[in-house]
Amino acid sequence: MKRFCLKTGEIVTIRVAEKSDAKELIGVVNRIGEESEFLTFGRGEFKMTVEQEEAYLEAVSKQSNSVYFVAEINGKIAGLVSFAGGTRPRTEHTGELSVSVLKEYWGMGIGRRLMEELIEWAKGTGIIRKINLRVRKDNERAIRLYKKLGFTESGIISREMQVNGVFYDNLCMGYEIDPD
Numbered sequence: 151m152k153r154f155c156l157k158t159g160e161i162v163t164i165r166v167a168e169k170s171d172a173k174e175l176i177g178v179v180n181r182i183g184e185e186s187e188f189l190t191f192g193r194g195e196f197k198m199t200v201e202q203e204e205a206y207l208e209a210v211s212k213q214s215n216s217v218y219f220v221a222e223i224n225g226k227i228a229g230l231v232s233f234a235g236g237t238r239p240r241t242e243h244t245g246e247l248s249v250s251v252l253k254e255y256w257g258m259g260i261g262r263r264l265m266e267e268l269i270e271w272a273k274g275t276g277i278i279r280k281i282n283l284r285v286r287k288d289n290e291r292a293i294r295l296y297k298k299l300g301f302t303e304s305g306i307i308s309r310e311m312q313v314n315g316v317f318y319d320n321l322c323m324g325y326e327i328d329p330d
């Protein structure tokens with residue numbers, strides 16, 4: 151668990167998500183889906199039930215190569231980062247990251263802190279050797295954050311998203327981890 155202070159004076163706690171966060175997380179993820187045009191789902195399109203989300207969080211907590219962190223402000227979830235590691239021996243060293251913050255908190259450093267926590271965790275696992283992510287090519291805010299943290303571009307997947315008949319390309323980015 152980590153704590154830091156925003157410029158507003160509010161305290162942010164970064165901690166591992168628990169099964170009991172399931173209901174709130176569904177609400178937060180749906181809200182971010184409404185607030186941002188860059189996620190793979192829009193308003194009302196994140197259809198996990200509380201039971202499914204609970205089961206997911208429980209499964210993640212049992213996998214040494216997967217994790218789910220939340221950023222909490224005044225007891226409420228304001229952001230999240232998750233990493234799902236591969237389930238087979240040949241892919242367990244790698245996995246995909248996803249990060250999101252509620253719009254009212256954008257640009258305050260929460261996304262960066264969540265990503266730093268995830269990178270520190272990944273290094274500490276001794277298993278993870280590569281963090282992958284996909285980001286819409288026009289998501290400048292996210293791409294700038296990833297580059298600042300050392301992620302490099304590895305290619306484009308064309309037409310990976312379609313919103314109202316318009317195709318969008320995704321940029322693949324990655325962060326390699328080598329033992330010290």
Ligand SMILES: CC(C)(COP(=O)(O)OP(=O)(O)OC[C@H]1O[C@@H](n2cnc3c(N)ncnc32)[C@H](O)[C@@H]1OP(=O)(O)O)[C@@H](O)C(=O)NCCC(=O)NCCS
Pocket residue numbers: 182186188189249250251252255256257258259260261262263284285286289290291292294295298
């Ligand atoms: C992308 C996202 C996670 C970034 O989180 P955040 O808390 O706003 O980011 P931070 O405040 O930590 O900013 C980190 C960096 O982002 C960049 N950034 C912040 N605000 C920015 C802006 N308005 N324009 C461009 N870049 C910006 C800067 O490089 C910043 O570094 P700094 O420390 O020098 O300010 C957040 O905006 C978000 O959830 N967006 C919607 C969902 C999404 O796009 N998720 C990523 C999907 S791949």
